[in-house]
Amino acid sequence: MGIIDDVKDKVSQAVFTPSTLLSGRGALHMAQIILSLVTFVLGAFRGGSSHTYWNYAMFTWAFCPIMTLFITIIEMLKLDIVLNMFCMDWDDFTTGMAMSSTLMTVSVAITYANFYACLKCLYGWIVSIFAFLCGFVYALEVVKDKICDRKTGKYLAALPGFFKVLEAFVSCMIFISLTGYRDKPALILGRMVSPWGVWCEFVWVFCIIVPVVLTVMEARMWHILLAAFLPNWADLTCGLTILCTAMIASATLIFAAVFVCLTCVVSILCFIVSLVATFIFLIDALKQKLGCPSGYLSSPRGVLRTAEAFTACIILAAAADHFVNAEWYFRPLGMICSIIVFAACLLVTVVIMVLNLLKLLQCLLSFGLSMMELVFNSAAVVLYLLAIILWCVFGYKRYMYNPYICNKCSYTDLNTVTIGAIVNLVFYIVDLVLSFKSR
Numbered sequence: 186m187g188i189i190d191d192v193k194d195k196v197s198q199a200v201f202t203p204s205t206l207l208s209g210r211g212a213l214h215m216a217q218i219i220l221s222l223v224t225f226v227l228g229a230f231r232g233g234s235s236h237t238y239w240n241y242a243m244f245t246w247a248f249c250p251i252m253t254l255f256i257t258i259i260e261m262l263k264l265d266i267v268l269n270m271f272c273m274d275w276d277d278f279t280t281g282m283a284m285s286s287t288l289m290t291v292s293v294a295i296t297y298a299n300f301y302a303c304l305k306c307l308y309g310w311i312v313s314i315f316a317f318l319c320g321f322v323y324a325l326e327v328v329k330d331k332i333c334d335r336k337t338g339k340y341l342a343a344l345p346g347f348f349k350v351l352e353a354f355v356s357c358m359i360f361i362s363l364t365g366y367r368d369k370p371a372l373i374l375g376r377m378v379s380p381w382g383v384w385c386e387f388v389w390v391f392c393i394i395v396p397v398v399l400t401v402m403e404a405r406m407w408h409i410l411l412a413a414f415l416p417n418w419a420d421l422t423c424g425l426t427i428l429c430t431a432m433i434a435s436a437t438l439i440f441a442a443v444f445v446c447l448t449c450v451v452s453i454l455c456f457i458v459s460l461v462a463t464f465i466f467l468i469d470a471l472k473q474k475l476g477c478p479s480g481y482l483s484s485p486r487g488v489l490r491t492a493e494a495f496t497a498c499i500i501l502a503a504a505a506d507h508f509v510n511a512e513w514y515f516r517p518l519g520m521i522c523s524i525i526v527f528a529a530c531l532l533v534t535v536v537i538m539v540l541n542l543l544k545l546l547q548c549l550l551s552f553g554l555s556m557m558e559l560v561f562n563s564a565a566v567v568l569y570l571l572a573i574i575l576w577c578v579f580g581y582k583r584y585m586y587n588p589y590i591c592n593k594c595s596y597t598d599l600n601t602v603t604i605g606a607i608v609n610l611v612f613y614i615v616d617l618v619l620s621f622k623s624r
Contacts, residue, residue, distance in 0.1 A: 209329065214257045216322045221250035221290075224315040228297075231308050237361050238296050245293045246319070249286045256282065276330075277346075277404075283326040284347060288354050291320035296361075346404065348469040352396040352429070355462040359389050359455055380505035381443050384498070388436040392429045392462065399425070414543050420480025421542065423473040424487060430466040431495050437463050481541040486619060490538050493612045497531035500605040507580075507598035519579035523572040527606070530565050530613075537561065555623060562617035569610040576602060 225246035228239075256279055294316035302309040399422055402408045408418045415421055437459040445452045474483070481487040504524050508516065540554055580599045 210326070211257070211260075213322060213326050213329070214253050217253045217286075217319070217326070218250040218257075220315060220319045220322060221246050221253075224312060224319055225250075227308075227312045227315060231301075231312060238300050241361050242293045242297050242316070245289045246316075249290060249319070249323070252282055252286065280327070280330045281346060281350065281404075283323060283330060285350055285354070287320060287323040287327050288351070290316070290323050292354075292358065294320045345469075345472075346400060348465065348472070349396040349400040349403075351465055352462065352469065353393050353400070355458060355465055356389050356393040356396075356433075358458045359462065379443075380502050380509055381439050384502040385436040385440050385444075388432045389459070392433050392466070395425050395429055414545055416544065417480035419473075419476070420483050420487075423470070423476075424480075424482025424491065426466065426470045426473055427482075427488070428491055428495065430463070430470045431491075433459065433466055434463045435495075435499060482538075486616070487538070487541070489612055489616050489619070490534055490541075493609055493616070494531055494534045494538070496605050496609045496612065497527055497534070500527050500602050500609065501531070503598045503601035503605065507602065510598070517579040519575035523576040523602075523606075526568045526572040530568065530609075533561055533565075555620070559617070559620040562613055562620050565613045566610065566617055569606060569613060573603065573606045573610065576606065 225243065228243060228246060259275075294313065297316050298309075298313040302313045403422075408415070411418070437456065440452070440459060441456050445456050482491065501524065504520075504527070537554075537558060576599075580603075
């Protein structure tokens with residue numbers, strides 16, 4: 186009966202309280218809603234274009250006031266008391282939303298002023314001023330929550346949650362930058378269809394999905410439900426963050442080498458945002474690693490497996506680009522066999538990582554996982570050695586006679602596959618030694 190009485194008491198406190206609008210927090214919310222709507226109307230009347238800088242601005246000026254209005258109504262009806270009791274930390278959610286809205290409105294103000302305001306564009310300056318005011322009032326709420334009211338927050342308003350939000354936000358900004366400006370064709374539909382471009386796009390999508398999923402799982406405490414399958418959640422998040430760091434760093438370097446030029450404004454913008462994302466992921470990875478999580482992905486064996494899988498992805502991207510730059514009829518069997526070896530070893534490596542993470546799946550094996558790793562590492566060393574020989578023989582021996590569209594690109598891809606395969610061979614040899622030692 187105690188629980189039922191407690192529920193009734195909380196529900197009875199949920200009454201209409203318009204006086205919340207007269208508080209400092211209520212006044213800030215009203216200012217945010219009014220300024221965002223005014224900016225939205227001004228931007229809509231000015232008109233825009235089909236590129237996503239303008240679309241992103243209009244979305245932000247619509248989304249942020251809607252979320253603020255939702256929060257205001259919940260607090261005015263005192264429903265946050267009920268929500269606190271049943272399913273969420275309301276203060277953490279509102280502070281996290283204020284921080285996210287600040288990121289969105291400030292970034293919109295900067296991009297809108299950059300692309301739509303000029304010395305003779307008075308209307309563009311008016312919209313930009315209102316856009317900066319929107320960002321300012323949202324930043325004021327963050328300052329009030331974090332400094333004046335000293336709200337700590339459990340996840341979204343705390344540093345780990347904010348890092349995840351920041352990682353997803355910056356990755357989204359990369360896609361916005363990719364679409365170009367002033368109605369120029371989108372990079373994502375043009376030059377980015379090459380294998381290296383596909384790799385960059387996959388990495389940026391992956392680095393959006395991972396922080397979002399981790400944020401939702403941890404904010405809603407759903408990861409506790411997976412404890413039977415994933416007993417060490419901190420190890421998983423640390424491993425995924427390290428993997429995202431390596432992936433987005435590679436995408437940044439590849440994008441700079443393949444797609445960036447001195448006159449490519451959009452490409453330079455995308456490279457800068459990707460570089461910022463790399464540093465954010467790196468800081469988050471170092472912070473989690475210094476927390477010393479214990480588990481498979483944080484151990485030397487787990488890091489080694491992650492490095493093997495990551496290097497194999499780079500090898501396959503380079504091999505695919507090598508064949509894309511060749512004429513359709515040049516497909517040596519030896520080089521195709523090498524690619525099959527790289528792909529097969531990658532697949533088994535990922536399966537081994539999953540088996541080490543999901544302990545319950547190990548019960549399905551009729552033999553020990555350590556024995557499986559020993560056999561696979563032995564086979565991988567032999568197969569990689571054979572694949573390197575085949576790739577070099579069929580690639581370099583006939584290089585001068587190969588009908589390639591881009592000789593420079595072809596030579597770079599050949600070297601990338603060769604060096605990557607040698608590095609991965611070393612990784613598998615080290616892994617094989619560790620497998621013998623662990624028995």
